[in-house]
Amino acid sequence: MPDLTSNTAGIISPNPFWLASAPPANSGGQIMRAFDAGWGGAVWKTLGQPIQNVSSRFGAVRWRGHNGMGFNNIELITDRPLETNFREIAEVKKKYPKHAVIVSLMVETKEEWKDIIKRSVDTGADGLELNFGCPHGMCERGMGSAVGQEPKVNEEITSWAKEYSSIPVLVKLTPNVGDIVPHGLAAQAGGADGVSLINTIKSIIGVDIDNLVPEPRVDGKSTNGGYCGAAVRPIALHMCAALARDPRFNVPISGIGGVTNWRDAVEFILLGSSSVQVCTEVMLRGYRIVEDMIEGLETYMREKRFEKLDDMVGKAVPAYSEWGDLDMNYETVAKIDGDKCIGCQLCLVACHDGAHQCIHPAEDAKVRIPVVDESECVGCNLCQIVCPVPDCISMVEVDNGYVPASWNEAVAGTAKLRPKKGAH
Amino acid sequence: MSNVSDERSETVFDDFKPAYTPAQAKVEANRCLYCHDAPCVKACPTSINIPEFIRKIATENVRGSAKTIFDQNILGMSCARVCPVEVLCVGDCVFNEMGVPPIQIGKLQRYSTDRAFDEQWTYYEAGPDTGKSVALVGGGPASLAAAHQLRRLGHACTIYEKRPVLGGLNTTGVAPYKMKADRSVQEVKWLLSIGGIEVKTGVSVPDEVDFAALEKEHDAIFLGLGLGPDTILDMAGKELPGAQGAVEFIEGMKLEQLDLKDVKRVLVIGGGNTAIDAVREALGLGLPEVTMVYRGREEKMSGYLHEWDAAKQEGARAAWQTQPVGFEQQGGRITGVKCQKMDDDKKLIGGTEHVLPADLVLLAIGQSKLAHLVEGLEGIETKWGRVIVDEAGATGRAGYYAGGDCINGGKEVVNAAADGKRAAHAIHDYVMTKGGSDA
Numbered sequence: 106m107p108d109l110t111s112n113t114a115g116i117i118s119p120n121p122f123w124l125a126s127a128p129p130a131n132s133g134g135q136i137m138r139a140f141d142a143g144w145g146g147a148v149w150k151t152l153g154q155p156i157q158n159v160s161s162r163f164g165a166v167r168w169r170g171h172n173g174m175g176f177n178n179i180e181l182i183t184d185r186p187l188e189t190n191f192r193e194i195a196e197v198k199k200k201y202p203k204h205a206v207i208v209s210l211m212v213e214t215k216e217e218w219k220d221i222i223k224r225s226v227d228t229g230a231d232g233l234e235l236n237f238g239c240p241h242g243m244c245e246r247g248m249g250s251a252v253g254q255e256p257k258v259n260e261e262i263t264s265w266a267k268e269y270s271s272i273p274v275l276v277k278l279t280p281n282v283g284d285i286v287p288h289g290l291a292a293q294a295g296g297a298d299g300v301s302l303i304n305t306i307k308s309i310i311g312v313d314i315d316n317l318v319p320e321p322r323v324d325g326k327s328t329n330g331g332y333c334g335a336a337v338r339p340i341a342l343h344m345c346a347a348l349a350r351d352p353r354f355n356v357p358i359s360g361i362g363g364v365t366n367w368r369d370a371v372e373f374i375l376l377g378s379s380s381v382q383v384c385t386e387v388m389l390r391g392y393r394i395v396e397d398m399i400e401g402l403e404t405y406m407r408e409k410r411f412e413k414l415d416d417m418v419g420k421a422v423p424a425y426s427e428w429g430d431l432d433m434n435y436e437t438v439a440k441i442d443g444d445k446c447i448g449c450q451l452c453l454v455a456c457h458d459g460a461h462q463c464i465h466p467a468e469d470a471k472v473r474i475p476v477v478d479e480s481e482c483v484g485c486n487l488c489q490i491v492c493p494v495p496d497c498i499s500m501v502e503v504d505n506g507y508v509p510a511s512w513n514e515a516v517a518g519t520a521k522l523r524p525k526k527g528a529h
Numbered sequence: 530m531s532n533v534s535d536e537r538s539e540t541v542f543d544d545f546k547p548a549y550t551p552a553q554a555k556v557e558a559n560r561c562l563y564c565h566d567a568p569c570v571k572a573c574p575t576s577i578n579i580p581e582f583i584r585k586i587a588t589e590n591v592r593g594s595a596k597t598i599f600d601q602n603i604l605g606m607s608c609a610r611v612c613p614v615e616v617l618c619v620g621d622c623v624f625n626e627m628g629v630p631p632i633q634i635g636k637l638q639r640y641s642t643d644r645a646f647d648e649q650w651t652y653y654e655a656g657p658d659t660g661k662s663v664a665l666v667g668g669g670p671a672s673l674a675a676a677h678q679l680r681r682l683g684h685a686c687t688i689y690e691k692r693p694v695l696g697g698l699n700t701t702g703v704a705p706y707k708m709k710a711d712r713s714v715q716e717v718k719w720l721l722s723i724g725g726i727e728v729k730t731g732v733s734v735p736d737e738v739d740f741a742a743l744e745k746e747h748d749a750i751f752l753g754l755g756l757g758p759d760t761i762l763d764m765a766g767k768e769l770p771g772a773q774g775a776v777e778f779i780e781g782m783k784l785e786q787l788d789l790k791d792v793k794r795v796l797v798i799g800g801g802n803t804a805i806d807a808v809r810e811a812l813g814l815g816l817p818e819v820t821m822v823y824r825g826r827e828e829k830m831s832g833y834l835h836e837w838d839a840a841k842q843e844g845a846r847a848a849w850q851t852q853p854v855g856f857e858q859q860g861g862r863i864t865g866v867k868c869q870k871m872d873d874d875k876k877l878i879g880g881t882e883h884v885l886p887a888d889l890v891l892l893a894i895g896q897s898k899l900a901h902l903v904e905g906l907e908g909i910e911t912k913w914g915r916v917i918v919d920e921a922g923a924t925g926r927a928g929y930y931a932g933g934d935c936i937n938g939g940k941e942v943v944n945a946a947a948d949g950k951r952a953a954h955a956i957h958d959y960v961m962t963k964g965g966s967d968a
Contacts, residue, residue: 400593
């Protein structure tokens with residue numbers, strides 16, 4: 106049985122699945138239920154000066170019959186009294202000593218940081234997460250992403266936290282920046298034991314076109330919120346990998362952003378996350394999703410012969426390359442399996458209108474299986490992506506006789522590129 | 530336990546509900562809403578966590594999906610095929626409320642459990658040996674489910690079965706377009722692979738081994754007796770060739786190669802699920818004219834409507850409000866059934882006598898009950914031929930538990946599986962606490 110134990114900057118949890126700092130981690134009762142369901146850790150909903158929230162608070166991207174492909178919120182940090190939160194954190198930690206409880210924090214002044222960190226550490230929590238990421242409501246007050254977008258401020262506040270904290274400090278980064286790397290390095294320079302990313306993305310989730318008001322609607326107005334859910338995963342994966350592969354960056358990562366099942370979690374782990382945090386899918390489906398996440402990860406690790414979680418952390422990072430180092434002479438073409446094809450011709454229209462016009466109708470008009478002109482196919486994957494039938498279209502490697510050659514090598518004159526295809 | 534022969538009439542049948550391909554399973558699994566406190570789970574006698582096993586198909590955690598099923602019902606593979614899902618889980622899918630086609634839970638369950646069998650995934654180990662021993666009388670679904678659970682709890686088990694094969698009606702009675710006998714035998718072997726379940730086939734209880742002997746040797750006894758032979762119409766000529774019980778006919782078709790070349794016209798007497806099965810099976814075997822003879826109206830028959838609809842599509846005929854009153858015979862063979870029409874109060878209507886010709890008459894008017902086998906045992910109560918048990922599956926005699934058709938008069942495999950598991954836990958409590966004797 107593979108060992109799922111996760112170690113993120115010294116924060117140990119029985120598995121890498123943590124609730125992210127968000128509504129599912131708002132109270133002790135919730136977190137204890139989550140631990141009973143199998144979650145390995147939880148980052149408590151951000152503590153600070155309690156705020157007051159509006160109604161409504163959430164919006165969703167509804168797309169082709171799915172209710173929550175993307176999601177956003179305009180909720181702020183905790184609205185519960187600090188004393189209540191601290192009491193419950195201590196209770197949870199006492200009842201679940203082997204689970205990880207991390208306290209998310211967001212305050213303004215150095216004195217406030219000192220005070221809230223002391224009180225957090227006193228609960229027996231396993232770590233702190235500094236919320237430098239929230240892109241709505243709090244940033245206008247000089248907190249959240251307002252800190253995360255300024256490396257110097259980020260570094261300074263992180264160093265305060267490290268000064269006052271005797272437990273590991275994670276810095277939660279905002280994706281609302283051009284390049285994540287300087288911000289990760291700033292946290293590291295401030296002494297952070299690790300980073301967690303991404304927080305939500307500044308967004309307007311949609312517009313109520315009947316009332317001419319953006320969503321989520323608060324009477325006659327709305328505001329920008331934080332975007333999350335399955336749709337943000339690619340952005341989060343990139344930011345995670347960008348830090349993981351930077352040679353200057355060398356503290357652990359807790360990955361966040363669009364994790365809905367074990368497969369998503371495996372992707373984050375392979376790109377350098379020691380733990381993964383989940384919010385939206387729990388909001389949409391409940392704590393119970395973790396059973397499949399644990400089982401799926403275990404089965405995956407067994408099949409890939411990873412004995413412990415650390416063995417797989419970052420294993421896909423080396424394959425994340427600069428474009429200029431990709432092999433330009435590697436060539437694939439699409440092959441359609443006529444036995445599996447159902448004749449929808451989505452590949453044909455996609456190729457004709459959206460790619461390189463190399464998929465054509467069969468000569469016999471009664472046959473609906475399209476034909477690939479391999480001499481023109483550039484191997485772009487579009488047809489395979491739109492095909493509704495698994496394994497019907499495969500991208501097959503072509504042996505074109507050329508030795509591997511990258512763009513950088515070609516520019517340097519040390520390699521020969523194959524002739525371009527489809528560029529008429 | 531022996532295997533079944535390769536030469537069996539049932540092998541001509543294809544699956545009525547074909548197996549899903551991975552692509553089909555994934556499309557269907559992704560439709561499931563993953564309801565909380567789901568109605569489908571409540572409709573399942575074994576309370577399988579249906580939304581969870583379906584979600585695991587969607588995430589391609591099929592190994593975990595099958596485990597979610599087996600955790601609740603070790604006979605999940607056969608139940609996936611034989612359960613009347615239309616009146617159980619699928620019938621309660623919330624999509625029905627929306628007017629959207631319900632999730633095909635049975636087919637998804639078959640997908641995961643078939644995969645578990647193909648990949649030979651096993652999940653369970655026997656518990657630490659308790660030194661206790663349990664006898665299971667009858668080798669059908671109830672006893673198998675009980676034995677498996679008892680082994681997980683560490684008790685030694687011995688199954689006594691009078692037939693040469695285990696599986697009960699799963700092996701000998703399930704319509705072959707749902708599951709064939711060899712698949713049931715495979716399931717039994719998979720289940721027995723937990724180890725420590727001794728199987729004594731060809732042993733009839735209490736004729737060859739009586740209850741006193743079982744009590745001496747075991748700490749508790751589970752009665753999974755099932756039902757007895759078909760009820761036969763008490764009419765002159767009943768013993769002649771050309772008429773037989775439907776259950777007997779089905780068993781013959783499932784285990785042997787029947788010679789039906791002279792059979793053109795078949796009458797099936799009855800209106801229950803065995804009657805519908807017999808009709809569909811006779812049609813599937815290529816018999817050209819198959820007629821159900823039922824004393825009530827079509828809408829009053831006790832068989833499932835969805836099954837009868839399928840039978841009609843396959844060419845079944847019916848004679849409603851028709852009561853057999855005697856056999857026609859010629860040259861020592863039955864050649865038809867004398868019938869009379871009945872009114873809505875099930876009274877015979879004078880002057881309606883007529884003969885329905887037949888080469889084969891199948892009687893599907895019920896099976897005899899086997900409670901008489903235990904009626905001599907002090908404390909055991911029976912009613913209408915059924916063994917009476919409490920909520921835990923215990924009979925009135927200490928150490929005796931029962932489940933399956935012998936307590937419910939003939940329900941589904943899934944009910945038997947639920948009964949067996951329930952009784953296993955009660956037996957565990959009994960042998961570990963109340964004594965279960967140190968003999």
